[in-house]
Amino acid sequence: MASSSVAIKAAETRKEAEDYLELRLRGSETDSLVEPSIPIIDIGDTFESSLPDKQKAAEEIRRACITSGFFIITSHGISTKARGDILDQAKSLFTKTPREQKQLIHIKHSLYGYGWEPSDATTIAGDVETKEAFNWSYEDDLDVSGGDSGYVQLDGSSVSNVNQWPDEPLLPGFYGGIKDYYGQALGLARHLCKLFALSLRLPEDYFDSMTTHPSGNSRLMYYPPAEPVAESKDGVGLGAHSDYQCFTILLCSSTPGLEILSPSGRWIAAPVVQDGLVINIGDMMMRWTNGLFKSTVHRVVNRTGEERYSVPLFFGVNNDHIVEGET
Ligand SMILES: O=C(O)CCC(=O)C(=O)O
Numbered sequence: 001m002a003s004s005s006v007a008i009k010a011a012e013t014r015k016e017a018e019d020y021l022e023l024r025l026r027g028s029e030t031d032s033l034v035e036p037s038i039p040i041i042d043i044g045d046t047f048e049s050s051l052p053d054k055q056k057a058a059e060e061i062r063r064a065c066i067t068s069g070f071f072i073i074t075s076h077g078i079s080t081k082a083r084g085d086i087l088d089q090a091k092s093l094f095t096k097t098p099r100e101q102k103q104l105i106h107i108k109h110s111l112y113g114y115g116w117e118p119s120d121a122t123t124i125a126g127d128v129e130t131k132e133a134f135n136w137s138y139e140d141d142l143d144v145s146g147g148d149s150g151y152v153q154l155d156g157s158s159v160s161n162v163n164q165w166p167d168e169p170l171l172p173g174f175y176g177g178i179k180d181y182y183g184q185a186l187g188l189a190r191h192l193c194k195l196f197a198l199s200l201r202l203p204e205d206y207f208d209s210m211t212t213h214p215s216g217n218s219r220l221m222y223y224p225p226a227e228p229v230a231e232s233k234d235g236v237g238l239g240a241h242s243d244y245q246c247f248t249i250l251l252c253s254s255t256p257g258l259e260i261l262s263p264s265g266r267w268i269a270a271p272v273v274q275d276g277l278v279i280n281i282g283d284m285m286m287r288w289t290n291g292l293f294k295s296t297v298h299r300v301v302n303r304t305g306e307e308r309y310s311v312p313l314f315f316g317v318n319n320d321h322i323v324e325g326e327t
């Protein structure tokens with residue numbers, strides 16, 4: 001494609017994304033097209049507490065979900081060590097491991113796209129994204145609950161051992177680091193399900209039986225430092241998209257870069273909150289709540305001279321659970 005037609009296509013795609021989000025943000029409980037905010041919600045009181053304390057946090061979550069679809073949680077219980085270790089492992093994989101070694105676990109060797117994903121694996125309207133990733137799927141061994149041996153892939157098949165891990169001598173502690181963080185994140189996701197249930201005026205155990213072998217694809221992400229202005233190709237780290245599952249738990253390193261699209265078409269930078277985790281609603285939850293909770297378009301642009309790392313967990317109910325409306 002000629003570069004002018006690529007540019008036209010890119011502008012069209014951006015316009016479509018903006019129109020789409022504007023349409024979606026006009027929910028029944030959204031009072032106006034106000035600029036969305038990303039509130040910080042302390043959930044520390046919700047772990048041991050009485051129902052009224054949980055309901056208080058659930059109401060804050062509800063307000064965030066019907067407006068921006070994004071919020072940041074603090075006092076979430078995932079240890080500082082687990083968060084630090086997994087970000088360190090991401091750094092080792094992306095910046096210290098020879099490309100030939102990463103090629104051995106390239107996503108092309110995986111039926112489901114698990115393993116190392118080089119930056120040229122995906123494009124947005126013809127432009128290569130700068131990000132590099134490492135993808136994996138839920139497996140019982142990674143689940144602190146031990147799972148229930150019922151996990152099926154998104155296509156319904158029950159093939160196991162689909163993940164591709166780097167050799168232990170090559171990246172010592174890599175699997176352990178993932179398991180520690182991911183296991184805790186799954187526990188947090190199940191706790192958040194209770195708060196989401198309350199926020200939807202449902203019994204707090206509403207999602208429990210549907211999340212025994214949940215959909216839990218996750219990835220390590222690496223966004224290289226921005227190029228000096230003179231060489232800048234206006235690189236987008238991760239193109240505009242919405243997440244497809246019920247909700248995402250996102251751990252980020254301290255380098256900013258996440259931006260969400262406002263109804264007026266402006267990109268709003270998500271704040272970096274020390275020790276916080278970003279939570280955002282995905283398309284599945286938006287559909288399930290008839291559009292009440294918003295799955296908002298977002299992207300990543302690393303404009304800094306620092307590397308950026310992140311770990312999203314896309315959490316959803318068991319892949320073999322039929323999602324349907326209440327009658
Ligand atoms: O890296 C980030 O901050 C966001 C990643 C993201 O949006 C995604 O992987 O879906």
Ligand SMILES: [Fe+2]
Pocket residue numbers: 241242243298
């Ligand atoms: Fe995303």
